[in-house]
Amino acid sequence: MAELEAGSICMAAGGGGRLRNALSGVLCAFTLLLIGVLAFSIRLFSVIKYESVIHEFDPYFNYRVTQFLSKSGIYEFWNWFDDRTWYPLGRVIGGTVYPGLTLTAGTIWWLLNSLNIPLSVETVCVFTAPIFSANASWATYLLTKEAKGHGAGLMAATILAMVPSYISRSVAGSYDNEAVAIFALIFTFYLYVKTLNTGSLFYATLNALSYFYMVCSWGGYTFIINLIPMHVLLCIVTGRYSSRLYVAYAPLVVLGTLLAALVPVVGFNAVLTSEHFASFLVFIILHVVALVYYIKGLLTPRLFKVAMTFVLTVGLALCFAVVAILAALVASSPTKGWSGRSLSLLDPTYASKYIPIIASVSEHQPPTWPSYFMAINVLAFLVPAGIISCFLPLSDASSFLVLYLVTSVYFSGVMVRLMLVLAPAVCILSGIALSEAFNVLTRSMKFQRPISDDTLPTAGDSTPGSSSTATITTSTKNANIKKEKMGTISKERSSKKSRKETELVGSSPVRPEKEEKLCVLPSEASAMGILFLIMLCGLYVIHCVWAAAEAYSAPSIVLTSRSHDGLHVYDDFRESYAWLRHNTEVDDKVASWWDYGYQTTAMANRTVIVDNNTWNNTHIATVGTAMSSPEKGAWEIFNSLDVKYVLVVFGGLIGYPSDDINKFLWMVRIGGGEFPHIKEQDYLRDGNYRVDAQGTPTMLNCLMYKLSYYRFAETDGKGFDRARRYEIGRKHFKLTHFEEVFTTQHWMVRIYKLKPQKNRVRGKLKLKLKSSSKTSLMRKGAGKKNPWR
Amino acid sequence: MPKAAGDAKLLIQSLTKAYAATPTNLKIIDLYVVFAVATALVQVIYMGIVGSFPFNSFLSGVLSCIGTAVLGVCLRIQVNKDNKEFKDLPPERAFADFVLCNLVLHLVIMNFLG
Numbered sequence: 093m094a095e096l097e098a099g100s101i102c103m104a105a106g107g108g109g110r111l112r113n114a115l116s117g118v119l120c121a122f123t124l125l126l127i128g129v130l131a132f133s134i135r136l137f138s139v140i141k142y143e144s145v146i147h148e149f150d151p152y153f154n155y156r157v158t159q160f161l162s163k164s165g166i167y168e169f170w171n172w173f174d175d176r177t178w179y180p181l182g183r184v185i186g187g188t189v190y191p192g193l194t195l196t197a198g199t200i201w202w203l204l205n206s207l208n209i210p211l212s213v214e215t216v217c218v219f220t221a222p223i224f225s226a227n228a229s230w231a232t233y234l235l236t237k238e239a240k241g242h243g244a245g246l247m248a249a250t251i252l253a254m255v256p257s258y259i260s261r262s263v264a265g266s267y268d269n270e271a272v273a274i275f276a277l278i279f280t281f282y283l284y285v286k287t288l289n290t291g292s293l294f295y296a297t298l299n300a301l302s303y304f305y306m307v308c309s310w311g312g313y314t315f316i317i318n319l320i321p322m323h324v325l326l327c328i329v330t331g332r333y334s335s336r337l338y339v340a341y342a343p344l345v346v347l348g349t350l351l352a353a354l355v356p357v358v359g360f361n362a363v364l365t366s367e368h369f370a371s372f373l374v375f376i377i378l379h380v381v382a383l384v385y386y387i388k389g390l391l392t393p394r395l396f397k398v399a400m401t402f403v404l405t406v407g408l409a410l411c412f413a414v415v416a417i418l419a420a421l422v423a424s425s426p427t428k429g430w431s432g433r434s435l436s437l438l439d440p441t442y443a444s445k446y447i448p449i450i451a452s453v454s455e456h457q458p459p460t461w462p463s464y465f466m467a468i469n470v471l472a473f474l475v476p477a478g479i480i481s482c483f484l485p486l487s488d489a490s491s492f493l494v495l496y497l498v499t500s501v502y503f504s505g506v507m508v509r510l511m512l513v514l515a516p517a518v519c520i521l522s523g524i525a526l527s528e529a530f531n532v533l534t535r536s537m538k539f540q541r542p543i544s545d546d547t548l549p550t551a552g553d554s555t556p557g558s559s560s561t562a563t564i565t566t567s568t569k570n571a572n573i574k575k576e577k578m579g580t581i582s583k584e585r586s587s588k589k590s591r592k593e594t595e596l597v598g599s600s601p602v603r604p605e606k607e608e609k610l611c612v613l614p615s616e617a618s619a620m621g622i623l624f625l626i627m628l629c630g631l632y633v634i635h636c637v638w639a640a641a642e643a644y645s646a647p648s649i650v651l652t653s654r655s656h657d658g659l660h661v662y663d664d665f666r667e668s669y670a671w672l673r674h675n676t677e678v679d680d681k682v683a684s685w686w687d688y689g690y691q692t693t694a695m696a697n698r699t700v701i702v703d704n705n706t707w708n709n710t711h712i713a714t715v716g717t718a719m720s721s722p723e724k725g726a727w728e729i730f731n732s733l734d735v736k737y738v739l740v741v742f743g744g745l746i747g748y749p750s751d752d753i754n755k756f757l758w759m760v761r762i763g764g765g766e767f768p769h770i771k772e773q774d775y776l777r778d779g780n781y782r783v784d785a786q787g788t789p790t791m792l793n794c795l796m797y798k799l800s801y802y803r804f805a806e807t808d809g810k811g812f813d814r815a816r817r818y819e820i821g822r823k824h825f826k827l828t829h830f831e832e833v834f835t836t837q838h839w840m841v842r843i844y845k846l847k848p849q850k851n852r853v854r855g856k857l858k859l860k861l862k863s864s865s866k867t868s869l870m871r872k873g874a875g876k877k878n879p880w881r
Numbered sequence: 882m883p884k885a886a887g888d889a890k891l892l893i894q895s896l897t898k899a900y901a902a903t904p905t906n907l908k909i910i911d912l913y914v915v916f917a918v919a920t921a922l923v924q925v926i927y928m929g930i931v932g933s934f935p936f937n938s939f940l941s942g943v944l945s946c947i948g949t950a951v952l953g954v955c956l957r958i959q960v961n962k963d964n965k966e967f968k969d970l971p972p973e974r975a976f977a978d979f980v981l982c983n984l985v986l987h988l989v990i991m992n993f994l995g
Contacts, residue, residue, distance in 0.1 A: 291966060293955050293978035297985050335958040335966055343955060343982060346948040350989045353940065360936060382954075389963070390899040391892075398888045399896075 116242075123246055124233060128226035131253035135222040138263045138645035143595065144218050147647040148790060149687060149704050151267035152694035154193055155217050157185060158267075160200040169194075170356070173339035176699045177682050178711060179734065187356040188707065192276070192309030193269050196220065221262040221271035228275040229253040232523075238289055239482070240524045243531065248523025251632075251829065257467035257515040258637035263644055270512055273310030278516050279308050281314055281496065282703035284340060285489045291336035293343065300347035304428055307352045313608050314367040317348065319499055321374035323492045328381050331454035332488060338382050345375045369418055376414060376692035380407040400587060452758040466643070467511045469635045470628055471522040478521030481528045497521055534616040580677060649691070649746065662746060665691065666838035668739070671834050672843065676737060683730055684739035685719065685752055685759060686712055692739065701733055716763030718755070719796045720770050726795040727829035730846055738830065738844045742800045745807060745839040747814035754795050754815070757781055783813070787821040795830075799844055802827055807839075907957055914953040921946035941993045947984045952979055 138147070144157045161169045170186040177183050200223075201216040229249040243821060252258065261270040284298035286292075307313045324341045327333060349371075352362040362368055380403070387399050451457075464472060475497065482490035497517040504514040505535070594828020651662040673696045674683060680694055681699045702712045718729040730738065743751035752759075757775065764770040775781065775792040789799060792799035805811035805823035812819050827844075834843040903911075924942045933939045956981045959975035967975070 111894070290958070292970070293975070293982050296955070297978070297982045301985070335964060338958060339955045342951045343948070346944055346951050347982075347986055347989065350941070350944050350948070350986070350993060353937070354989065354993055358893070360940075363940065387896075391895060395892055395895050398892050401890070402889070 119244065120242055120779065124230060124249065127229050127233070127246070127249045127253050130250070131226040131229045132222045134254050134640045135225060135259060135263045137641045138265050138647060139218070141641070141645055142647050142650055142652075144215065145265055145647050145649065146214065146217060146267055146694075147263070147265040147649070148268075148793070149690050151217070151265070153690040153704065154197075154267050154269070155214065156694040157189060157194045158201075158217055159196050159213050160185075162201055164228065165196075176697070177703050177705075178694050178708065179699045180290065181708065181711065183705065185706070188705070190269055190309055190311065190357055191355070192305060192307075193220070193267070195308070195612060196224075196272055197267070206617070208467065217267040217580065218265045221268075222264050223857045224272045224275045225253070225258065225262045228258070228278055228516075231275055231278040231282055235278055235285060236520050236523055238282065238285045239487065239493055239520075240365040240527070244524040244527040244623075246523075247527040247530075248520045251523050251526075252516060252519040254633065254636040254640070255471070255515045255519050256644070258513045259636070259640045260467070261512055263640065265647055269310045270312075273312060273725050274308060274512060274516065276302060276306035276309050277312070277316065277513070281492070284320055284344070285492055287340040287344075288336055288488050288492070291334075291339045293339060296339055296343045297347070300351060303348045304351035304354070307348075307355050307358060308430050312513060313352070315384075315499075315503070317352075317368055317371050319496060320344065321371045321646055323495050324374050324378060326491065326495060327488060328377065330491075332491075333381055333385060334488075335382075337488070338378060341378055342375065345371050366418075373411075373418070374413065376411060376792050380411070383407075422448075452755075452762065455509040459504065459511060463508060463511070464504075467638070468515065468518050471518045472630045474522035476519055477529070478523070478525035480620055481524050491523075493517070493520055526625065526629070529669050530622070533621045533625075536614050536618045537622075565705060636831075653746075662748075662838050664836035664838050664842060666695065667836045668834065668841035668843060669695035670838075672698050672737070672739075675834070677848060680736040681734050682737045682739055683715060683718070683733065683735040684741075685715065685755060687755070688739060688741065698737075706764055709762070713763045713766035716759035716761075717767045717770055719752075719759045720763055720775070720794045722793050723795055723798060723827065723829045727846060731849075736846060737833070738795075738799060738840050738846070740796065740799045740844075742839055742842055743815040744804060744813040744820075748840060749815050751815060751840075752796060753783060753800050753801075759796065781819075783816065783820055784818045785821045792822045796829060797822070799826065799830065799842060802832060802842070802844075804839075904962070907961060910953055910957040910960075914950045914957070916955060917946045917950035921950070935995065937995045938994055941990045945987065945990045948990075949983070952982050952986070955979070955982075 130694070131757055146152055157169075160172060163486045164172075169191075172185045174185045175182045195216050197213075197220045199213065200220065204216065206213050206337060232252040233249035235245075235249040258274060261268060263273070280299060281301045282492070283295055283302050287295040287299055303313070303316060306316060320341065324337060327337055349362050349368070352358050353360065353369075363372075374674055384400065384403055384407075387403065388396050459467075479494055479497065491552050497514075500510070500514040500517045503510040607849055634662040649665045653660045653662070669691065672692070676682075676698060678697075679699065681701065682696070683701045684692060686702040686704055686706060689700045690705075692698055692700045693703065701706075702715050706712060714729060714733070718726040723730065741748075741751045742753070744753070757772070760772050760775050762772055764772055774788060777786050777788050780786075783791060783801075787797075801813075801820050801822070802825070804813075804820065810819055811823040830844040831844045831847055831848050832842065835841075921943050924939065924946065928939050928943075956975060956979040958964060959970055959978075961967070961973040
């Protein structure tokens with residue numbers, strides 16, 4: 093709240109003399125510093141409540157890459173071929189990873205070490221995200237300042253520093269690409285708007301470099317390279333073309349494309365895939381338009397008409413030729429030139445129809461309404477006011493902000509993960525709305541006293557200069573406040589509406605005669621308005637702190653649960669990875685579902701078959717098939733992959749819902765996509781997925797079921813699954829091809845070893861020597877042990 | 882048709898007349914831009930004949946030319962006296978920006994050339 097107050101003070105201080113300007117500058121800097129501290133410290137709940145660890149899945153991979161980078165140096169890093177994952181294929185890490193985050197953390201670590209500050213790589217990685225969220229809030233200040241001035245900038249920065257949607261991806265320990273990418277995104281937008289406002293080539297260069305950093309950090313850079321052309325096109329269509337627009341856009345396309353092509357993971361995709369074609373098309377259109385404007389300047393209007401027809405025909409012909417070529421190129425490629433993830437952005441149902449791997453990730457699902465409220469809270473109500481304020485008056489910068497908001501709202505509706513892109517737009521617009529509202533209310537408070545004293549003098553005053561204009565403005569404000577008071581019946585909606593009215597009325601032509609009468613009761617109304625807005629901000633702050641402390645701080649490798657007899661800590665994941673690290677050979681291969689691949693390589697340092705970088709669908713499908721096959725078939729598949737250990741995550745004992753049994757249908761679907769003998773229907777009873785007595789025999793015989801529930805009935809005698817809340821179907825069975833080697837304290841991770849192959853030669857000799865009756869008995873025994881089907 | 886031809890003739894005449902009035906330094910920049918675009922065209926034609934095998938070389942060649950042309954146009958926009966938007970931008974500053982941007986561009990191209 094201190095920041096909010098300071099922000100409003102700073103706004104108020106804007107109009108004064110030189111000393112006041114300097115003071116406001118100092119105050120502004122101080123507020124920004126506080127905002128940075130706030131952004132950093134609100135993300136430390138996870139460290140305080142849990143410990144300083146890397147969170148979740150992907151961050152473990154990034155951590156491992158950073159470790160490698162800090163150990164082996166940058167050149168080794170570019171050439172790194174990782175043979176500990178995707179066995180037996182391996183993965184070229186240097187060429188398939190977005191290196192921005194890793195290089196950033198690596199640089200910070202190197203810098204600190206060369207300053208003799210001995211921090212471990214892990215510590216640096218844990219705190220990278222909070223540091224960059226402070227940077228992101230500063231970048232937000234700059235961007236909003238370009239559009240709407242200091243006050244709105246400070247407000248937006250404060251809001252962004254604690255918006256839950258961004259916190260969810262940038263708490264300490266959440267060492268993921270998005271942590272730095274959001275900063276890069278906002279900063280690139282800032283530099284673009286800055287270039288647009290100043291027309292300086294210097295900022296255009298910086299803009300391209302910042303875009304390069306964004307390309308390095310995150311695949312979401314395609315959002316920038318499509319949004320900026322959209323804005324340029326919008327400017328051209330609405331007749332706002334200026335030479336500043338040319339300076340802002342044309343160098344960015346050329347330099348940005350070249351710089352993007354330097355990043356190995358993008359490479360030639362920067363010119364070959366259709367995500368980037370829009371920018372080239374707009375580049376051409378911009379040149380045509382620039383030429384038209386240039387010729388217009390040279391010629392008389394009559395001649396210009398003639399020239400116009402000429403240029404237009406030629407330009408259109410050129411454009412059509414280019415479009416035709418592009419269309420031919422796009423149509424010739426099998427996926428129409430769009431990668432799966434981008435297609436699923438444009439057509440939300442695409443992924444669930446065609447790409448089970450993308451659809452299986454929960455953060456790729458469309459969001460629900462509550463998740464919007466969770467992610468942006470009261471800001472959702474402020475945004476419309478912000479949009480309106482952007483239209484009064486509409487500048488290049490504010491039209492960019494509106495366009496950014498509109499597109500990101502669409503994208504966030506497609507994929508819950510892209511809520512993160514929406515968050516800055518929402519923060520900026522609601523920052524603008526809040527600051528405008530504060531501006532109007534405080535100004536009306538400020539001019540309240542003079543007007544009551546000067547009513548008579550102004551009515552008959554002869555000096556028309558500044559004082560009378562001031563009166564007019566104040567009286568309008570007062571009228572607005574009067575209106576607002578009428579509108580302020582209760583709650584956010586009505587207040588929002590009234591604020592909209594305020595802004596609308598503020599711009600409409602004024603009739604002083606009428607205003608004089610409306611100058612009553614404004615002071616209380618504006619005080620109420622301010623109080624109300626502060627209360628709204630207070631609610632938002634409370635929600636944000638709650639979200640940071642409770643909802644998003646859990647590291648998900650350590651789970652806690654609160655029950656009547658105190659706090660329980662489930663540290664099973666690290667227990668199992670430590671067991672693997674200490675009790676297995678260095679070159680042993682561990683098979684698990686792909687979710688646990690990154691953690692296994694990073695924490696247990698063992699080779700895995702598949703991991704979270706889902707680049708090879710067939711390989712994942714193979715593991716899925718093995719998990720959904722009966723024991724013998726699974727053993728054969730795993731044995732052919734040199735697997736020694738199989739790891740399953742099981743939540744039935746403690747009621748952990750996101751375990752392998754609940755993910756199992758995705759294994760079946762992904763496996764069935766490549767190997768048609770796995771059919772989803774075999775695992776469903778009347779369309780329902782269940783593992784109790786109603787479960788299908790295929791389900792109750794598959795490897796995943798067996799590995800999860802082996803000896804489970806021994807725990808309580810009944811086999812009651814706490815995650816699914818029913819008794820399991822098959823309780824007592826033996827494993828023939830696998831043996832249990834380790835189960836963690838709460839049974840969350842169970843590790844099995846593949847039994848070695850029987851010594852066949854001897855068995856055959858014995859078979860020939862001994863009598864046939866004994867062999868049949870043995871077979872019978874084997875049949876009992878192996879009851880598939 | 883004769884009307885259109887007459888119009889075109891008039892147009893070209895007035896264009897050349899208007900263009901002749903531009904200052905010499907702008908004309909030099911124009912020449913520079915035209916040369917860069919022509920070089921890019923030559924490279925594209927060469928690519929059409931021979932093929933685009935070292936694709937990064939082709940790309941860096943063409944983009945270097947286009948980039949140079951674009952930066953030249955930017956410089957021309959900024960130093961143009963008739964352009965009201967850049968009145969308070971001294972030409973020296975514009976040229977310094979131009980040099981900086983060119984440096985970055987060609988550093989990148991040298992990296993990308995392979």
